Amino acid sequence: MASLKYTPKQQLTEIHSRLSQTFREGRTLPLGYRRKQLLQVARLVQENSDAIMASLKADIGRHPFEATLPELRPIVSSALHAVENLDKWSSPEKPQVEAWRSGWDTTIFKVPKGTVVSISPWNFPWVLTILPLIGAIAAGCTCLIKPSEHAQASAALMAKLIPQYLDPDAYAVCLGAVEETTHVLSLKWDHIFYTGSTSVGRIIAEAAAKQLTPVTLELGGQSPVFVDGDSTNIEIAAKRILWGKQQNAGQVCVAPNHVFVQEQHQSALVEAFRKAYDSFWPMGPLDSSSEMARMVNARHYERNKSLLSRTKGKVVIGGQTGQDLRIEPAIVTGVKLDDPLMEEEIFGPILPIIPVANVDAAISHIQSGSTPLVIYVFTENEETKNKFVERTQSGQLILNETFAQVAVYEIPFGGQGQSGYGSYLGKYSFDAFTHQRGYINVPADARTEGFMQGRYPPYSAPALAFFSQALKAKIPDA
Secondary structure, eight states: OOOOOOOOHHHHHHHHHHHHHHHHTTTTOSHHHHHHHHHHHHHHHHHTHHHHHHHHHHHHOOOHHHHIIIIIHHHHHHHHHHHHHHHHHHSOBOOOOOGGGTTSEEEEEEEEOOEEEEEOOSSSTTHHHHHHHHHHHHHTOEEEEEOOTTSHHHHHHHHHHHHHHSOTTTEEEOOOSHHHHHHHHHSOOSEEEEESOHHHHHHHHHHHHHTTOOEEEEOOOOOEEEEOTTTSOHHHHHHHHHHHHHGGGGOSTTSOOEEEEEGGGHHHHHHHHHHHHHHHOTTOTTSTTTOOOOOSSHHHHHHHHHHHHHOSSEEEEOOOBOSSSOBOOEEEESOOTTSGGGSSOOOSSEEEEEEESSHHHHHHHHHHSOOOSEEEEEOOOHHHHHHHHHHOOOSEEEESOSSGGGGOTTSOEEOOGGGEEOEESTHHHHHHTEEEEEEEEOOOSHHHHHHHGGGSSSOOHHHHHHHTGGGGOOOOOO
16 A cells, blocks of 8 residues: 555644643533543444454454454444443542541542543554543543554554544544654653553653653563463463464564473473464465464564574474465474573564473563563462462463453553553553542631641640640551
C-alpha cells in the first residue's frame, strides 16, 4: 500500500489545543456523553470488522481467527463493559474516617486527568490502541492516539474511522514516525500511555519527566516459562506454550520467551512439542494452509534469522524460513544463559529450552534477570506454586496457561521494573486516566470550632497534653 501521509507538526499542535479546549469546556464530563462515545467505539468495530481484518492481513498476515479473538472481540466487549460499569466506577467514595472526624464530609472524587495521549505498537495495532482509548473516554479525558507507522494499513484505517465515529473535538489520530512522536512528546499532556519496547519506554519516560507528566509504560521483556515435569501434564503444557509462542509469530509482549525444565524431562517436553507442532500444522507452518502470521518487516525477519544462525543451541523442531517474511516456530535445545538467544527479548517464533536441576535453579535464574512482564508456570505442586508467588517478581504470574491474563479484565495488566509500570484493562483502564481527588468539607460551626480552639496560639500546656495523647498510646507486640 502507499506510504502513510504523516500529520504535519503544526497540525499536531492545533489538535492538542483543540483537545485541551474541549476538556476545559467540560464537554467530556457528562456520563451520557462518555457512554455515547464508548458505544460508538463498539459500533466502529462491529460495522467495519471486515475492513479491520483486511488491514491486519495487510500489515502482518493475520488470520481472521487471530484477528477476531485477540483484537476485535476485546475492543467490543471492553467498550460495553465500560458502559455497563461507568456509574459504579465514577461514583464518589466515602472513606471510613476516625471518630473525631466523623462530622466532616470526606470524599474521594473520580476526576479525569485531562488531555492525554496514547502511543501504541504495531504488533496488535487495533486492540493496543483502542483499549487505552476506552479507558480515557470512560474517565472523561480527551485523547490523541498515535498508532504505529509500521502497521500502515491499520493506522490509515484508524485515521479514517475515528473522526467518523467519535467526537473529533475530543479524540484524534496522529500519523507519523519518530519526528512526529517527538513533537507530540514536546507538548504538555496530563497523562502519557505508551505500549512498546523498553528502549523507547525510556525515551518516553525522559520526555514526560521534563514536564512532570504521569506515565503508564506497558513494555515487554523476557517472559520465562517453567515446566515442572514432576507434576504437570507435559503434553498439555507443550500445546499451550506453543500456542502462545506462535501467536502473531511470537511478536507479542507476553509471548513465552524461553522455557526452563528439569534436565530429566527435557526429552519428553521436546517430543510433546513435536506432537503439538504436527497437530497445529499438518502440512507445515510455511504451507499456505497454515496462514501463520509473518514478521512485520524485513528488519525483524532478518533479526530472527540471525538469531537462529548465531545460537549455540540445536534447532530440533522447525526454524525454516520462507520468502514471505515467515519463519517456522523453532524449538531450540542446549541453550545456555549466555546464548545469543538470551541477549534480549526474542520477539519472534523462536523458543529456547534451558535445562535446570530443579525449581530452585529456575527461580534463581529468573531472579538474576530483569523483572519480566509475566512468568508462566506449569505445575500442580502447591509448594512450587508458592515458591513462585513468594520468591519471584513479575507483572503477572500465570499458572498452567499462556496469554490468559489479557482476557481477564478483573485483574490489572501491567509490568514491574523494566517491564513497565502502571496497569490497565477493565476498571484499571478507567483508573489509569483518573485522578482520585481528595475532598474535605470541615463544618464552620461552633461545636467544631470549639474542638479546634486548642490548636491556636498562644499555646497552652493542657492543649499540648491533649494533642500528645497519641504519643503515649500503648503499642502492641508484633
